[in-house]
Amino acid sequence: NAGVTQTPKFRVLKTGQSMTLLCAQDMNHEYMYWYRQDPGMGLRLIHYSVGEGTTAKGEVPDGYNVSRLKKQNFLLGLESAAPSQTSVYFCASSSLRHGYTFGSGTRLTVV
């Protein structure tokens, strides 16, 4: 039982490049989330999903897109990376009966 797995763990992008962050959970959770965390700050919600095929915007959605084609996977895309998107990205999942389970994070640097 791996919980929530994020790939990749580290990435360096050039401004304007695109990439996709993958989040996979094996707990059959309905809800999944993408957060970003900047130095010295709490986590901020980017997008979330309440079930397969559904997504919604969080607090800071601009510059990101998401997809939830399968229940166990939640993808976060950056179409044209900007230095302001340098951050640590955390994925999480939850269910009605359990608290949130977070992944170990993806450290993204945009140069």
Next chain:
Amino acid sequence: DAKTTQPPSMDCAEGRAANLPCNHSTISGNEYVYWYRQIHSQGPQYIIHGLKNNETNEMASLIITEDRKSSTLILPHATLRDTAVYYCIVDITGTASKLTFGTGTRLQVML
């Protein structure tokens, strides 16, 4: 709109109880109090949650005042590995209501 207020930092001697306070004076009747912690740069880890009654698990105890306007997380015998940022969050269980993380309390456990 901050839903919770926590001290920015606290120190605790190893082996002693760590008591972390949280004010949530505007909590609604259907909102739970959750505690998470984040060790170094890892993903946040669920600790405990409660609605009205005090709760205890293998990690900690949660004491909620009768008026539910504040709570205290108790780590009964703090160790160096408990050094982390602790987040107190109010949330409606069962909804993808997007956990809102503040800046938390940085607990430093010292020898």
